[in-house]
Amino acid sequence: MTEKLRVAVLGAGGRMGQAAVQAVEKAEDLELVAALGRTDPLERLLETEAQVLIELTVPDSSEANVRFAVEHGIHAVVGTTGWGSAKQDSLRALLAEHPEVGVLIAPNFALGSVLASSFAAKAAKYFDSVEIIELHHPHKVDAPSGTALRTAQLIAQARKGLPAAPDSTEKALDGARGASVDGVPVHSVRLAGLYAHQEVLFGSEGEQLSLRHDSFGQASFMPGVLIGVRTVTSRPGLTFGLDGYLDLD
Ligand SMILES: NC(=O)C1=CN([C@@H]2O[C@H](COP(=O)(O)OP(=O)(O)OC[C@H]3O[C@@H](n4cnc5c(N)ncnc54)[C@H](O)[C@@H]3O)[C@@H](O)[C@H]2O)C=CC1
Numbered sequence: 001m002t003e004k005l006r007v008a009v010l011g012a013g014g015r016m017g018q019a020a021v022q023a024v025e026k027a028e029d030l031e032l033v034a035a036l037g038r039t040d041p042l043e044r045l046l047e048t049e050a051q052v053l054i055e056l057t058v059p060d061s062s063e064a065n066v067r068f069a070v071e072h073g074i075h076a077v078v079g080t081t082g083w084g085s086a087k088q089d090s091l092r093a094l095l096a097e098h099p100e101v102g103v104l105i106a107p108n109f110a111l112g113s114v115l116a117s118s119f120a121a122k123a124a125k126y127f128d129s130v131e132i133i134e135l136h137h138p139h140k141v142d143a144p145s146g147t148a149l150r151t152a153q154l155i156a157q158a159r160k161g162l163p164a165a166p167d168s169t170e171k172a173l174d175g176a177r178g179a180s181v182d183g184v185p186v187h188s189v190r191l192a193g194l195y196a197h198q199e200v201l202f203g204s205e206g207e208q209l210s211l212r213h214d215s216f217g218q219a220s221f222m223p224g225v226l227i228g229v230r231t232v233t234s235r236p237g238l239t240f241g242l243d244g245y246l247d248l249d
Pocket residue numbers: 010011012013014015016017036037038039056057058059061078079080081106107108109110221
């Protein structure tokens with residue numbers, strides 16, 4: 001019988017962490033060896049001989065947690081937001097010193113969301129205008145969402161060399177036109193009753209394309225988390241975005 005993959009969850013008391021603990025416990029090929037919270041020392045990962053860390057904490061602590069894992073030869077599947085390009089570059093440099101270790105940073109684990117961002121990148125060059133609206137529960141600490149940042153970056157790459165979207169705004173209250181992410185306006189809504197939603201609006205003369213994805217709960221992310229855990233051990237280096245593990249072409 002093949003041995004089960006030894007998995008630890010960090011941020012296990014949080015919304016995503018609790019769901020990840022249950023998903024790992026249910027998976028027959030995985031063994032949950034640690035469910036750790038803020039007050040647990042990271043050395044528990046070593047004592048429990050974890051092979052893969054699922055990291056679902058807060059933007060301020062994620063980088064140090066992942067670096068600890070990599071330095072100790074533990075693969076990491078990271079859902080926490082806040083991984084800008086400087087942090088990614090620094091992690092890539094660390095991974096170069098640990099060439100056997102894999103890290104997946106996934107701004108969104110929901111397969112529908114990954115597909116919607118990929119469709120948005122495909123559509124981007126065919127329309128004059130594009131704006132992103134992301135809508136989340138009011139407990140979310142970051143804005144814009146990691147998913148919106150990633151989607152805007154993919155769209156901006158696809159629109160390189162094209163004219164800027166038409167916009168005659170001359171006077172606006174601060175924030176009225178959203179945050180510009182690589183030139184793409186991103187609007188963040190925080191509303192009681194919502195969970196995690198995003199709409200990408202494309203417009204040209206006489207037509208509109210809307211690409212909307214809705215996550216209604218943590219269950220939407222778990223199939224993607226499990227794909228990450230099962231794949232990361234055979235993908236050394238840094239992969240940014242679950243699309244890197246899927247065949248979307
Ligand atoms: N990639 C994806 O598909 C998804 C990503 N997220 C992101 O995942 C992160 C967690 O989201 P939620 O579970 O909704 O938040 P949450 O606030 O419910 O949970 C965060 C947990 O992390 C714990 N924590 C804080 N600092 C820690 C530390 N240094 N070590 C260990 N644990 C620590 C907190 O005590 C809390 O239990 C956020 O950045 C969120 O944006 C959320 C949903 C989906």
